[in-house]
Amino acid sequence: MTEYERSRTMPAQPEHVFDQAANVDQLDTWLPEALHVRAGDLPAVTVHEDRTDEDTSALLRAQREQMRLEWGTRDQGSYTGWLQVAGMDGGTSEVTVHLSFFDESHDPGKEAVDAALDTSLQRLEEQVRLRVDNAAG
Numbered sequence: 759m760t761e762y763e764r765s766r767t768m769p770a771q772p773e774h775v776f777d778q779a780a781n782v783d784q785l786d787t788w789l790p791e792a793l794h795v796r797a798g799d800l801p802a803v804t805v806h807e808d809r810t811d812e813d814t815s816a817l818l819r820a821q822r823e824q825m826r827l828e829w830g831t832r833d834q835g836s837y838t839g840w841l842q843v844a845g846m847d848g849g850t851s852e853v854t855v856h857l858s859f860f861d862e863s864h865d866p867g868k869e870a871v872d873a874a875l876d877t878s879l880q881r882l883e884e885q886v887r888l889r890v891d892n893a894a895g
Contacts, residue, residue, distance in 0.1 A: 769883075788884075800818065816832050825843040835860060838860075841856075
């Protein structure tokens with residue numbers, strides 16, 4: 759099993775960050791650009807990966823009371839992940855994303871995963887900023 763984890767501080771209350779991250783209809787705005795999620799009968803979702811042009815059955819659970827998203831492949835059990843939002847002083851939040859690959863063939867490698875996590879967290883922060891700015895003005 760291979761695991762990866764990245765964190766980023768965001769300039770918003772944890773509830774705002776979590777609501778943006780957990781919005782199934784807007785996951786494409788912050789997930790890696792090659793992944794697209796279609797909601798079925800939640801927690802069931804389908805993930806389309808552009809790189810392989812394949813659809814994968816997956817599960818996505820949002821636990822707002824814990825400020826946590828959890829996901830993973832449904833049939834193979836080859837991949838899981840979670841996102842945790844924690845409030846910090848001064849109205850900021852820390853977002854941590856953790857990925858676990860149980861099947862080496864699904865692991866794109868450290869460099870690719872680290873880049874994807876960094877980019878995804880940056881894109882999520884941009885979406886959070888847009889949401890907070892629009893709510894304020």
